[in-house]
């Protein structure tokens with residue numbers, strides 16, 4: 001994906017004249033910077049936010065280095081999830097990219113797209129692995145492909161404002177699951193937060209240090225596995241206490257947090273989906289998700 005576009009490229013991609021596009025730029029409707037030579041250059045995330053807000057169709061996405069959009073109707077989410085699962089299983093990165101980015105371009109929110117399509121694809125892949133229909137390498141390759149696509153999606157999101165509330169999160173040591181925490185980052189960024197995932201497998205002490213240094217408004221912990229409950233609870237308690245001491249809201253989520261484990265934990269909120277944390281984050285702090293490029 002190209003990061004800076006010329007007005008001509010964008011005009012071609014959306015089927016309007018270059019003059020109209022330059023006019024929109026000059027009116028401040030489309031974020032723009034100027035090169036040293038005075039030429040207009042449009043950050044791709046600003047252009048995409050403008051097009052999504054206006055409901056403008058991208059007729060030639062390939063001009064922007066993007067895959068073709070495919071509309072996501074509620075009933076189509078399942079079909080897309082199965083299609084994505086198939087693409088990931090055979091390692092067809094281009095098709096997977098087309099499904100995920102295409103849904104985003106056609107108006108799906110990150111939370112919806114990840115909860116209803118990507119996560120579903122992985123849950124199904126997990127079942128197929130359990131039944132011996134999928135090899136471990138296929139699942140792992142699918143995970144790598146998905147991380148690359150999520151990274152690309154991140155670049156398409158609005159740049160958070162410098163004064164936007166800060167959120168950080170990740171998983172603890174012995175929890176290697178990196179997809180969910182990467183998705184939480186994107187879902188919060190889409191609603192205007194300066195969110196950053198620290199990835200998987202962090203020692204509790206380093207996450208505590210991060211909370212003390214960064215002083216985020218919100219910390220999220222994704223818990224996909226907690227085999228050694230006593231060790232998990234000791235780590236978690238250290239993390240929670242540090243969050244409270246620093247005025248940080250603690251949000252937890254993830255497959256391993258069943259009711260009995262949650263009963264042993266203190267937290268601000270438990271969320272079982274990205275849609276859930278987005279609602280929560282918007283209640284805690286309503287931010288303007290407009291691009292600030």
Ligand code: B12
Pocket residue numbers: 114115116118119122123124125126127128129130139140143174175176177178179180181183184220221222223224225251252253254255271272273274276277
């Ligand atoms: C990919 C994968 C792996 C990869 C992960 C790679 C990576 N970099 O992340 C790796 C290779 C690590 C792996 C290893 C193993 N895996 Co595995 N894995 C999966 C698989 C297919 C997908 C997991 C995933 O990322 N899903 C996508 C995410 C986004 O979905 P999610 O976790 O549900 O998250 C959503 C919500 O829960 C929520 N959420 C999650 N966290 C948070 C946090 C917050 C704050 C919020 C708001 C929301 C939220 O939002 C997300 C989006 O909707 C699952 C199948 C499944 N059902 O999930 C099996 C699965 C979890 N694995 C399983 C197994 C058995 C294993 C291994 C034991 C296999 C082995 N022998 O090697 C090891 C154990 C590793 C360990 N130490 O625990 C089993 C677990 C069974 C059980 N009883 O728990 C599953 C269920 C497969 C199966 N059907 O049998 N695995």
